[in-house]
Amino acid sequence: MNQAPCYQFRVKTRPRPGPLFDAFFTPVVQSLLAEALSAAYRTACDLHDPLRGSNESTFGFNLYHFAVHEISQLGGASISIQSRTPLFRFYVGEFELACHRVGNSERENIWSAFPNADSAAHTMIEEQLWLPGLAQYSGVEKARRLVLAHFGNADDGFRAAYLCIPGQCEGTKIIEWAHAQNIWTADQSAANPANDAMTTVPEEFVSEIVVRRKVKGTTTNAENR
Helix, strand or coil, rough: CCEEEEEEEEEEEECCCCCHHHCCCCCHHHHHHHHHHHHHHHHHHHHCCCCHHHCCHHHHHHHHHHHHHHHCCCCCCCCEECCCCCCCEECCCEEEEEEEEEEEECCHHHHHHCHHHHHHHHCCCCCHHHHCCCCCHHHHHHHHHEEEEEEEECEEEEEEEEEEEEEEEEEEEEEEEEEEEEEEEHHHCCHHHHHHHCCEEEEEEEEEEEECCCCCCCCCHHHHH
């Protein structure tokens, strides 16, 4: 009998944040953050007027500052503002957050959508958690800096929001999320299916040995040598 490799496709589990994450980012807190972003988008859309010179750049600039304003109104027992300028940072319990738009639609893939390089979002990466040789699940559990990443546009408004843990950057741009959790989506039926894969991620093909019976009268390459 000879042996031939048979390749299978496996799925492995994505690392999840620890219980402290769930304790602070309760459904109520997630709803408050989504409502603040929704209000910011409504204002930005209302003031967006291409006939008066509005464009994608002015929409994004105004939206950022409207989001800063709306989230700053959420001050309470678990939400506090660290700074509004020059960088907007706020806390939910022990977690520090930045807030940035990463795309236009819920149809986009959160795992490949990141803030612009000039947003300073890369400063939210806790580099000591992602050193070579450290288990990723350990970094995700210990991470205390996140990005409130959202999708939307001037025509359709607010489309989706995620709590993301940045895991890797290139220069001043985040290029990988270590964790991404959806907190709100406008049209779940239109959302990118990949965005539901919060707990699973494709893994490389792995070889499995399959034993096959050799046909009588044939020889293998090794026997011909």
